[in-house]
Amino acid sequence: MDRLTFALPAGKILAIVGPSGCGKSTLMRALGGLDAPLGGTARLMGVDLAAADEAERQTILRRSGFLFQGAALFSSLTLRENIEMPMREFLRCPRKEMRQLAEYKLALVGLADAMDKLPSEISGGMAKRAGIARAMALDPDVIFLDEPSAGLDPMSSGRLDELILRLREAFGTTVVLVSHEIPSILRTADFCIYLDPETGTMGAYGPPKGFLQAGQPPKVHAFFSQARFD
Amino acid sequence: MSQPPSGSPFARTEVRADGLAVVTVGGDWHLDDTLPSVVVRGDRVKVIAEGLGDFDSSLPAWLHAHGKNIRDLDLSDLPARLQSLVRMAEKAAFQDNDDEKLGFLEQFGTWGVESGSSWARAFEHIGHTALGFARMLVGRAKVNWADFSLQLQTAGVDALPIVALLGFLTGLIMAYVGLIQLRQVGATVYVANLVSLAMTREMGALMTGVIACGRTSTAFASQLGSMNVSQETDALRALGIQPVEYLALPRILAVTLMVPLLAVFATFVGVFGGMVVACAGDLSVEQYLTQAIRAIAFKSFLVGFLKSIAFGFIAAWAGCYRGAVAKRSALGVGEAATSAAVLGITLIVVSDALFAVIFNLFDL
Numbered sequence: 100m101d102r103l104t105f106a107l108p109a110g111k112i113l114a115i116v117g118p119s120g121c122g123k124s125t126l127m128r129a130l131g132g133l134d135a136p137l138g139g140t141a142r143l144m145g146v147d148l149a150a151a152d153e154a155e156r157q158t159i160l161r162r163s164g165f166l167f168q169g170a171a172l173f174s175s176l177t178l179r180e181n182i183e184m185p186m187r188e189f190l191r192c193p194r195k196e197m198r199q200l201a202e203y204k205l206a207l208v209g210l211a212d213a214m215d216k217l218p219s220e221i222s223g224g225m226a227k228r229a230g231i232a233r234a235m236a237l238d239p240d241v242i243f244l245d246e247p248s249a250g251l252d253p254m255s256s257g258r259l260d261e262l263i264l265r266l267r268e269a270f271g272t273t274v275v276l277v278s279h280e281i282p283s284i285l286r287t288a289d290f291c292i293y294l295d296p297e298t299g300t301m302g303a304y305g306p307p308k309g310f311l312q313a314g315q316p317p318k319v320h321a322f323f324s325q326a327r328f329d
Numbered sequence: 330m331s332q333p334p335s336g337s338p339f340a341r342t343e344v345r346a347d348g349l350a351v352v353t354v355g356g357d358w359h360l361d362d363t364l365p366s367v368v369v370r371g372d373r374v375k376v377i378a379e380g381l382g383d384f385d386s387s388l389p390a391w392l393h394a395h396g397k398n399i400r401d402l403d404l405s406d407l408p409a410r411l412q413s414l415v416r417m418a419e420k421a422a423f424q425d426n427d428d429e430k431l432g433f434l435e436q437f438g439t440w441g442v443e444s445g446s447s448w449a450r451a452f453e454h455i456g457h458t459a460l461g462f463a464r465m466l467v468g469r470a471k472v473n474w475a476d477f478s479l480q481l482q483t484a485g486v487d488a489l490p491i492v493a494l495l496g497f498l499t500g501l502i503m504a505y506v507g508l509i510q511l512r513q514v515g516a517t518v519y520v521a522n523l524v525s526l527a528m529t530r531e532m533g534a535l536m537t538g539v540i541a542c543g544r545t546s547t548a549f550a551s552q553l554g555s556m557n558v559s560q561e562t563d564a565l566r567a568l569g570i571q572p573v574e575y576l577a578l579p580r581i582l583a584v585t586l587m588v589p590l591l592a593v594f595a596t597f598v599g600v601f602g603g604m605v606v607a608c609a610g611d612l613s614v615e616q617y618l619t620q621a622i623r624a625i626a627f628k629s630f631l632v633g634f635l636k637s638i639a640f641g642f643i644a645a646w647a648g649c650y651r652g653a654v655a656k657r658s659a660l661g662v663g664e665a666a667t668s669a670a671v672l673g674i675t676l677i678v679v680s681d682a683l684f685a686v687i688f689n690l691f692d693l
Contacts, residue, residue: 174658186360196364196387203390206418219658237360238385269414270386 105292105304109240112267112274114284114307117294118322123277124168124245126294130275131165131243132156144240161189164234164242168249170226172218178205178229179214185236204232208262224255228262235266244276248283256280260287281323293319336382340365340391349373352395355380358388369395375403378411389414454650457573458581470574477579484545484580484645485587489594491544492537496595499532500524500602508611517611521620524603530629531636533596534589535681538640541588542673546648549580550669553652554662562653577649581642588641589634596633628693636684640677647673 103126107113115123128134129141132148140147146159164185172181182201190197205214208228218226227247234242247263248256260283267274278284284291288307295302295318303310303319310323338356345351350371355378358364364387376392392415396402404412431439464470507523553576556562562572604617612620648669655665 174660190361192361192363192387199394200360200387200390203386203393203418206393211418217658217660219656219661265417269410269417 103292103301105301107273107275107290109273110267110271111289112263112276112287114288114291115275115277115294116279116281116284116291116322117302118296121294121296122299123294127243127245127275127277131163132160133165157189161237162240164236164239166227166230166234166242166244166247168245170218170223170230172226172229172233174218177215177217178210178221178232181218181229182233182236185233189237201236204236205229207235207266208232223250224252224259227251227259231259231262231266235270235272238270239272241273241275244274244278246277246279248278248280256283257286263287281325293322338362338364338388340367342367342369344371349375352376353379354388354392355382357382358384358391360385360387362387364391367395369399372400373403374399374401375406377406378408381408381411384411386414389418393418450654451650454573454653455646457571458577458646458649461571461574461578464574465578470578471570472578473575474579476576477583480580480583481587483548484541484584485591488540488544488587488591492540492591492595493598495536495540496528496533496598497602499536499595500528500599500604501606503527503532503599504603504606508606512611517607518616518620520603520607520611521617522624524607525600525621525624526629528596528599528603529625529633531633531681533592533599534633534637534640535677537588537592537595537637538644538677539674540591541584541641541644542647542670542677545584546644546651546669546673547666549645549648550652550655550665551662553577553649554655554665557652557655558657558659558662572653573649577646577653580649581645584645585638585641588644589637592633592637592640632684632688632693636681639680639684643676643680644673647676 115126117123125134129136130143132141132143135149141149143159144162146155148156148159151159172178173184176184179198179201182204183197186192186197186200202211202214205211208231210225210228210232213221213225213229218229221229231242231244231247234244244263247259251259263274263276264287266272274287276288284307290305291307291310292304293302293310294300302316307323309315310319315323336357338354338358340352340354342350342352348371350369350373352367352369352374354376374396376396389411392404392411396415404415407415461470465472503524504520507520508517511517511520511523553562553572556572556576562576565572565575600621604614604621607617608614651665651669651672655661
């Protein structure tokens with residue numbers, strides 16, 4: 100990838116799309132501070148995480164959350180303990196309050212009755228929601244969602260989209276997501292980046308509905324037109 | 330009532346004459362703050378804000394926790410955003426998690442059914458294994474022979490060092506302990522009989538079986554459990570290949586073949602270990618070896634050999650079974666490995682006791 104430059108207003112939802120292997124997840128991992136870019140800088144909230152010292156890095160990580168493609172819940176911890184984990188790392192409040200917060204975050208995503216279950220005892224959709232609850236544990240300024248709808252049926256995917264929109268509205272969180280689900284992107288995203296694997300740069304940037312209109316680069320228009328929806 | 334420092338979160342309650350409990354919240358509420366502790370009682374509770382400043386999810390979480398069991402919770406005087414954050418947690422309900430809490434009898438019954446299912450699964454796996462062996466004999470089983478060759482190496486040859494070490498030490502310890510008593514009756518020459526008979530008939534097989542449980546069973550359980558997690562076993566079934574035939578049979582066959590050989594090796598090394606102690610002051614090497622050879626009858630060797638075949642099968646089967654039924658998670662694979670060793674050792678000891686009875690009946 101090369102010459103990727105964009106700015107996202109706070110509180111908006113950005114979708115990163117493109118053909119398989121174009122570097123969507125790589126870009127998001129660089130933005131989220133999980134991987135260092137081979138060249139150039141990736142700044143999150145103004146900070147170059149690859150060059151930042153540990154204290155600065157921790158400060159930025161405290162203000163961001165990540166949902167991995169497979170939810171990546173810790174299998175030996177209950178859902179509540181999974182949500183409490185970032186709290187134990189970054190907060191200094193009593194354990195009772197962490198428990199209270201974790202229960203509230205799970206209740207927000209509809210998992211109040213499953214908080215004492217292990218990840219192996221819940222469905223894929225529930226795991227994704229628990230992953231979102233963990234990403235939202237510390238009221239982050241920005242969350243990164245890696246293919247949140249992957250592996251979910253259309254109804255579960257739709258409910259997850261509603262959840263993302265509700266959480267964004269309630270907490271004002273900026274959301275960056277990678278997805279192949281064009282209908283989902285059209286439902287949720289305010290802005291969209293199309294990554295062009297051939298040029299290794301942005302093929303298009305703007306509101307996703309605009310990508311379906313005439314005047315867009317042919318490959319971008321073709322990519323978005325693949326989705327069949329009413 | 331004293332006021333908290335300016336900006337700190339606070340909450341207080343008062344009960345009005347009509348029984349309405351009023352909770353007043355105010356100040357700044359942040360995740361890192363120590364939150365106020367109040368007791369909220371009653372069926373009717375109204376929450377109001379007084380000097381409420383900046384708040385994050387700590388405040389709606391606090392309200393959610395305290396308001397959970399309140400029948401009539403009135404939040405209408407709170408800022409709209411705060412009301413929305415509390416109501417979201419109450420309203421969020423998805424179709425796919427409506428578990429009922431089970432009573433004690435139901436839990437006991439569920440436990441009984443699950444235990445029975447566990448036994449049924451074990452017998453089912455034994456049946457599949459036996460069927461797989463029968464199909465293999467007539468050339469109809471799809472066996473991964475590459476795994477068989479690999480396991481001959483890892484479960485057999487690679488185990489030689491640990492078997493040698495433990496066999497040697499076992500013989501050495503038996504001789505040492507035996508000599509303590511035999512010296513008192515002037516019968517130290519019989520230490521050779523003690524060590525060689527015990528190693529041939531019992532300890533060679535038993536010790537090798539236990540080593541196989543600790544080393545090989547756990548490895549099989551981890552391998553097959555990981556394959557469950559990554560859905561490789563599902564992929565085999567989708568191709569019409571039985572995972573028991575393809576994965577378990579070569580492992581069980583390899584270990585069942587190698588453990589008897591390892592047991593024989595352990596026996597020889599154990600006898601040598603006994604010799605090291607016995608010949609350190611009590612016997613000559615010639616005396617020891619002559620006594621040892623005289624003491625070992627063919628039936629003793631046969632008993633030990635037959636046991637080692639059974640123990641090898643048990644160790645391999647325990648690992649393959651636990652791996653096959655492992656839960657699909659990292660935790661499940663770990664639990665499978667641990668339980669494979671425990672199951673294998675338990676079954677080996679139980680079967681050793683049964684063998685003792687059977688061989689006694691047949692005067693072996």
